Ligand SMILES: Nc1ncnc2c1ncn2[C@@H]1O[C@H](COP(=O)(O)OP(=O)(O)OP(=O)(O)O)[C@@H](O)[C@H]1O
């Protein structure tokens with residue numbers, strides 16, 4: 001009888017494709033929006049993950065994220081170095097500045113000053129040039145996405161910039177995860193960054209710490225906090241802080257939430273309507289089957305097979321659509337590093353199962369209500 | 378003519394009444410019907426529109442519960458069965474011919490005719506072969522691969538008859554089987570039913586308005602306002 005159920009469904013091509021479209025559209029909308037949402041949120045932690053060698057971040061007690069940091073006196077560095085279990089500690093500066101390009105345009109950038117000696121604080125990979133270019137005079141390294149933004153048509157290498165009225169020359173391109181705002185980031189040595197960022201007395205944003213082998217990051221965080229009075233976070237905690245900051249301080253979750261809810265509602269509406277139309281068109285046939293001698297259990301299974309098939313194929317199409325979307329835009333710097341976390345298709349699967357269960361249940365009710373005696377009317 | 382002593386009635390209806398509720402009102406549509414149908418007979422149920430023919434035949438074949446009374450089909454008190462057992466009883470014992478055929482548009486004629494066998498769990502291929510064999514008897518085996526909407530009304534009717542008979546049910550019920558057919562086709566359908574659906578241990582009940590086929594009946598029951606007012610081999614004079 002399942003075979004008959006499937007033929008009934010596919011036999012009505014218009015409604016069948018309508019149902020597939022509804023489910024696929026819902027899946028696409030939910031999966032794609034959630035994917036973008038998650039990836040955007042994760043950019044809240046890009047500042048942390050770009051510096052993957054730091055086990056612990058130390059900061060002023062009021063600092064919250066890599067972007068929202070209050071500077072500390074430079075003595076903090078020595079205090080941190082004095083804590084047992086700290087294998088190394090280097091200064092790190094993050095500040096915003098304005099830049100005037102060769103063509104005279106003004107752009108807000110963030111300046112990251114990395115340790116002069118070790119260059120800890122730079123992203124791991126380079127797209128062009130080596131980290132050592134920072135030893136050359138006035139040298140800065142630009143992040144790759146920022147480079148395509150600032151210099152869409154020409155190579156950024158060798159470009160001269162006016163950074164807060166100081167001369168800077170781009171000598172390398174870093175392979176970095178873009179920040180949430182995709183702001184251009186310029187990396188330079190700590191000592192030079194102090195010149196670029198106009199002078200308040202304290203300018204040390206963070207102390208980056210590598211832990212000794214015999215201590216866990218959590219334990220080290222506790223030691224640093226109790227001995228220095230500064231705030232310390234493990235890499236993962238601080239990454240999480242960046243994400244939480246976006247969740248708490250932007251309308252992003254609400255906006256995406258609304259779109260996802262719309263995808264769900266549109267799915268329920270299209271699929272629910274089409275499926276109940278389909279069932280209504282076939283109600284006589286279902287009635288005849290009941291009279292002839294098909295049990296309610298079998299009828300239930302038939303409707304479940306129909307709904308399940310629509311859900312399964314539609315969901316597959318929707319996920320494939322999302323994958324194609326992400327692949328299609330993978331060359332676009334805005335979508336750099338975007339991936340589909342496995343939880344996202346799972347969430348949309350749950351949404352589709354709910355849609356299918358809801359419509360199947362509604363449709364089934366009308367089939368169950370049909371008395372077999374109705375076939376003689 | 379009711380069942381001879383010692384011979385089991387195909388259907389025996391005892392004191393059956395049926396009420397319908399429409400809004401506040403309850404209307405009695407059948408009044409204490411007592412009736413035996415013998416096997417081997419082509420039995421007609423005739424009467425004016427609204428007299429209760431469809432209601433009675435539905436009760437006799439196990440798809441509508443009587444308000445009062447009991448029904449036995451080949452000795453089984455069908456309304457004493459559980460819901461699922463009653464469904465299975467119908468599947469094993471009863472063939473239906475609906476006025477509107479109710480064929481499934483998406484599957485071909487042979488598959489439609491094979492539905493009762495498929496519902497019993499028979500392998501699809503085997504069921505279809507059996508269905509085609511039945512369609513041969515009805516002279517439409519050559520239409521086996523067509524979809525219902527590619528067939529004429531008369532051909533669809535014969536597919537529906539094949540579906541009613543394919544599992545060799547002991548009781549066949551038809552509501553207005555000839556209403557949509559011309560006189561010749563109507564008579565041919567009745568001949569077919571007599572040939573295929575009737576045997577010593579089988580019964581066939583037909584609800585009809587169609588006076589063109591009254592002469593083909595073995596027994597005619599007339600229903601008026603929910604009561605049987607005539608029971609004989611032919612129609613009463615005043616009709
Ligand atoms: N489900 C129902 N609900 C309410 N009333 C019903 C229902 N089914 C039948 N009736 C009523 O019962 C009466 C008998 O109906 P039935 O269908 O048995 O008549 P019929 O003899 O088959 O008529 P027709 O020749 O027009 O088919 C009618 O008055 C009808 O309105």
Ligand SMILES: [Mg+2]
Nearest residue numbers: 430431432552
């Ligand atoms: Mg009727």
